[in-house]
Amino acid sequence: MELKVCYSAFILNIVLGSISFVNGDLFSKATRTKADEKNLQNSVFDFIIVGGGTAGCVLANRLSAVHEWKVLVLEAGEEENIDYDIPGVPTKEFRPILWNFRTERNGFSCLSRPGGSCEVKTGKVLGGSSVTNDMKYTRGSKKDYDSWYDSDAIKSLDWKFENLIEHFKASEDNGDYDVLMNSFYHSRGGEMHVQRFKYIDRYMELFLGAFAELGFRSIDINTNVPEAAVNNQFVIFNNTRLSTNSAFLKPVRHRKNLTVKTGATVTKLIVDEQEKTIDGVIYEIEKGKEQAAYAKRETILTTGAINNVRLLHLSGIGPQDELLKHNITVKINLPVGADYQDQVSTGGLAFSLHEVTPFSESQIIEDFKTWFQNRGGPLASRGINQVSAFIQLFENKNGPDIELALEGNYIRSDKFMLTNVTVHTAEETSLPLPYYNLVIVNPVLLKPKSRGKVTLNKKNPKYGRPVIQANLLKEPEDLEAIIDSVDIALQLLNNKEFKRADIKLAPLDIFPCDRLQNRDQWNCIARHYTKAMGNPIGTCRMGANKTTSVVNYDLKVHDVERLRIVDASVMPTHVRGGIFAPTVMIAEKATKLIMKDWKENKSNYFNRR
Template sequence: MSWMPRDLSSLCAVHTTVTNCAPSTFLFLQLITALFGGSRDNKLNPNPFYNFGHNNHAFGGHASELEYDFIVVGAGSAGCVVANRLTEIHHWRVLLLEAGDEEPEVAEVPAFAPVGLRSSIDWGYETQPSPRSCLARDGGRCPWARGKVMGGSSTLNYMIYNRGHPLDYDEWAAAGNPGWKFRDVLPYFRKSEDNRNYDRIDPYYHGFGGYQTVEIFPYQDSNVYSLIDAYKELGLEEFDQNTDRQIGTSLLQHTTRDGERLSTNGAFIRPIRNKRDNLDVRTNAQVTKVLIDPHNKIAIGVQFRQNGKVVEAYARKEVILSAGALNSPQILMLSGVGPADELQKFNIDVIQELAVGYNLQDHATMDGVLFGLNKTATTVTDEEREEDIRYYQRTRRGPLSSTGPLQVNAFVQTLFATGDRADIQYSLDATDVRNFITDPVLTAATAVTPLAYYDGIMVRPILLNPKSRGVVRLNYSDPEGAPLLFANTFQEQQDLLTMVEGVKQSLNLLRTHSLGKLGYQLVDVPLPDCTRDPFGSDEYWQCCAMSYTTTIYHPVGTCKMGPKNDKSAVVDAKLRVYGIKNLRVIDASIMPTIIRGNTNAPVIMIAEKGSDLIKHAWLKENIDLHSLPPPSSYQVSENEYH
């Protein structure tokens, strides 16, 4: 493979002083493509069709070499975990299908995270125009990045390891999903985890020795600890936020290992890919439908496109959809499972009517709250940037081994919050001040600068508990093409009001001694589409939220888990699709309600638990984990840690 960055040439066609469009940016992209554009997995796996063709049995009336016990659709945050865990049973053959290519080395550089967005490893999806969000964006659409690559969105995300609040999971169980309380799922969080910061965490809540390494970055610039100190001045305690409480601040842990991103591909598939002969992996294989016998409603396989050909593969036991909250509902609908009125528009035979695609939720945020830096800007010359790139390539250390100010986290409550859970999380994003005030939309669309270099910090309040709900629908012009995403962001007024309160609370940071002594200042240049309202007024911030809407890319909920009497549910508590035998969904789409935190760690947990549910069903043995002891009695041995 050869990774390709986003095409800036068309975006930068108009004359602009935004430096993202300067020749040096194009030279930077050329350099990193040359240095990091390949994949280590191509070197390890020169034959992309490795291990096919040694099983030539008839199945369901079909004579096919592509016959397996399980077929996993999507090698993303969930699918890689499921494929690993199912192939632990040596007599089970598993096919893992990924629509994208191998994971490129450029994705492994933490500070290069923005470069992956809208590149060749991103599906490139956009929301449909809405009257209350993304109004200033091109065409009124917001980009929704989704990984089209081995590792899926764990290869594309910003690597934050945060699980949300324990009550989020208790809420799932209370809604009629037994086995999903936090006490039930904590063992699965711990099972996958290899936490390498024993001195910074509460060990009761963490795992050691799992596949997925979790750690703080090896590099923090001077702003990072000043920002944490500022939050502490405002009364937020610094502690491990992956425990039984959340409101406070922390230096985030990430899914990295020794200065490199560790996607679920790197953690769960790469170590076993050429060692387990019962695992077959196919890349560039896009599944278009699940093959379902319409008479007995049993899933028997999948149809996928690869190398210009339509291929069918068959599953003796189960098909598992792990294509994510946007693609899993699309595949179900293409297979005849979904809302009858929607499927009939496309002349798709309805096999099972379910509320597929509904209940879409996401963590929305906004551009506009910008702090300019005086003494602590980290900008560099082109020559210094290239030196950092070469240094990182040799050592996996230096500024490029982290994500700048994004390492700092805070959870807070606004006046709309109830109970003990936060309703706002703050993301502190690296920004070029001059670029942003010159053209905020073009700056966002062309953002490829490494996160290590900035002279401004965009303070983004993240809406943790949105009331608004969206829907995923099939594309009217091409049902197999990009699904239509109706995000409906800020459809509910309370979401907008909560966002504004989040903005106003964030401004308290500028009152702290920690940031005041460094010369942090609010950039008070009104954004172009919001000049009708006085800068800093509630109306101004509402305009910014609706016009310069953005997201941290956490879509969930479109194949909702719920009890049988819940007409909006698509899967049961064992993740089985209602009305269809031998078909499960295991990914973010099953979340009944979005968790109050980052979604990657919960999706890995869902995959761990889902894998055990499958094993329990087919091995006919009780593999449920024993109840955990209370925190006060739990100890981690030195052997377990090491």
Template sequence: MSSQASRASSHQSPSRDSEYDYIVIGAGSAGCVMANRLSEDPETSVLLLEAGGRDWNPWIHVPVGYFKTMHNPATDWCYMTEPDAGIANRQLQWPRGKVLGGSSSLNGLLYIRGQRQDYDDWAQQGNEGWDYASVLPYFKKSERQSRGEDDYHGVDGPLRVSDLRLRREIAERFIEAAKAIGIPENQDANGKEQEGVGYFQQTAYKGFRWSTAKAFLRPARKRKNLTVMTRAQTKKLLLDNKRAYGVVFQQRDEEKTVRARKEIILSSGAIGSPQILQNSGIGDPEHLQDVGVECVHELPGVGENLQDHLQVRLVFKTSCSTLNDEVRHPLKQFMVGTQYAFTRTGPLTLAASQVYIFTKSREGLDRPDIQFHMQPLSADKPAEGVHPFSAFTSSVCQLRPHSRGRVRITSSDPMKYPAIHPNYLSAEEDQKVVVDAVKVARRIAEAKPLAEVITGEYVPGEQFQTDEELLDAARQFSQTIYHPVGTCKMGSDDMAVVDAQLRVHGLKGLRVVDASIMPTIVSGNTNAPTIMIAEKAADMIKKDAV
């Protein structure tokens, strides 16, 4: 398994004032792409800083290994939201990757791009060049699609995208039940149309996870012009005369400084990027003053506009076998492990979900506004193991929530975690959609052939019936799908942080390249769009350097 771990070209410590053409902060889904593409020119020096460690943990490379790597401080930042009134004052765990590959090293491997209208909307908001026709080539550029090349998919990119290696009866029944209530079958939600039901594809190859560390960083590791430093947590950016020129970071017990001759690219994600900006004195002046940080550049939108997909998990008991039965007992676990070791098939190849549905929560909508993730198993918490009975999970989320939250530092200490306020279900429209979404989930469960094997609704339970009760159930039983975006939004309005070239407004030499630049969240999982953003940004940076 160790052969699967990516190895960076070098990990030497910098001298006091080491200089590079480009400094990329964060080796996650976007940062690994940036490091690869910018270092393609052998005359260009690139430094990649990663706060986490190497991706040597063998569970990173097993698809179902997210059960072991999420909530593990060795690989996960283990963020926690603040108590949120919209979800009954609960706090949610927000895993984010703290390792080479970032969240692509511990996510659910699901490859979904969103809807073409998402990107057309970005462009209509004034972000030229971000319409669907303009971004599709970058999706194709990164992709190595196992099904072959067509108008929507590429085969020459480094990111492996393949079909699932696991099929189960309960998933087939779920698909047929969705079709029975009028949802069309669609085996490519990333093609011409997203609407429909089908099996997910995953970022995996021959039974192994294909993170951005493996896809993009590993091929670049031998380049002499690429330096990768792990265990290097950025504390702040250095600015002079409205130009970002350096980075101060902590590597183990030593504080170090590096300088960028051309640009600094901030790719630390929807939590890390606004935190680093705020710690550097870039943000809302009143907020920074309150926490004891001198404001050096006013940008009130830093950390605002936080969006996430909130899912309601419905669990149904069944009379037919599910994965709960296959992995519950030690002997069966041994057999599952043996199957994977010899064939790279079976339950250990499981992505976070098997079946997707993109559909409408009610009549009259022009495109899908909800997404289902169906899992052929159930658990209260993955780390605690599956339920001691046969069951499956039908999770549903609103694709384009109206609620907005924020990420804000709480002190001048750059090593202290920021406060995360999602503000889930704070918008009335979101409350309506979540109630309607649960009703759609129940309609599917009541349709043949799925209804024939369901013996009862375990979560939230049949006692929740009225709209008020269903909203209350959503507040009690909802969870994040780990899709935070938007906190350094792209645009030209007063709350925008970057322009359409991803340059930080009012500053030179600094861009943000990650999911935080999304002005509005995409209609689906966010890893593939984040990779696309980095592919496009790399081209923009190269053109500006000519």
């Protein structure tokens, strides 16, 4: 079916007909007023972007650059706060800007976490997880993207790495000249400034030196190398966090064709069942008070791998058996919610630093003043969190399997002398990141094999927290990889400089694993103190086969028109890095696809199935 652009008068008539479906006879000819028609015209847009997160902000910038297109962004969270801009502040602990999802209990992971489940923290704020993540700029390896190729789909060739590098570079503004020298991988001039922090403390240098002694080179991890120990690059500008809201959305909020609504939760898509098209969305600013918005061209979902599932299922788009459990009419039968994947790590591995002098409250206050005055001082960094080692465990993989991500925390040193500290206490952030006497080593499995699924909340499908059966560490290979990397991390303790600095394994309370030894003990620790990294993907994966995928390689949802999904949920498998940079890349590529459909092809939209 070919759909041409509907001009104002024509779309108004269609929308008026649709409104009666949503709100009864509210806008019938007998009762319609000029005010009603004005409100209605204000609810019609060319594009509706559901979610003002990492990808949504990029899309809003690019699409609103076409001045004749009206763009609406609906974000459930609120505006960013300046406190979130401070690099040393751990924003992932700020509950008001997080969705705070939890996985379901199972018998193989998160066993000693509260409730026997793991937290999955994703951003609920304008800018999404780019406000709450670790700010690292890691793209993954060439092989990751090349594996998305499907021999049955020519369009999948567009997702091979050599065809994606231009979309990575489109928004990049790299500020480290030694990195920028490799012009194939990096560029200048984009909205997203990428750079290392200049602040390096003694322990950062010590850990980098210890990794070098183990044979890890210091090299740009984004140049398709299998291993490296790095002082990471971060998405920052002038020692300030640069979310996609700050980089892409704030600079264009003045555009008259761009409308951004915060605190707006989209609860349903308006589906024309006869034509198999999406006409718009139903959203709520206040709970229970529904409003409608209509899209003449496309509705684009960018709410992530968990919230996309909730919205699609509530709209009747999802697996038939699952929807019928909730008495939802099945409009499109697709595997929405299947193939959930999240990167995973374990707690319990930490090194204590005994030479650190206590940090005073007055010193920290002065450091905050310094940052606000000139963006300098320790808070213009992330301390030991800047250091990572990327490890290739298996030969001929051409990419790392594990990231040993370091994380600093401050624990009163006398606690170590009086009693053991629990894993949970060791992970509770008590001071900003640059102040630490404990280095937590997170062995992050970058490309897990375990798969799960997301479904609607059984008691409250509309407002309740979605059910996440993550199945973390279900596959034995995932557990084996993490334990292998723990063995490598423990080798750091043999470093001469470590011994001279009296760096030791922290005596954490690891009950019920304390009576086990060696590898058996770490197997137990990983199962009990599992960490979900909050990088979920896969629930709306792209592909050519409708029985195993939700969107095609143009990111259009199968079997329905004028609906596209543009975020990490479309990724078939994880890349060997974080999901921030790949999500921005996906948004840049989606922009080109949308422009091709609506500009180059003279405003035609055709979902090739």
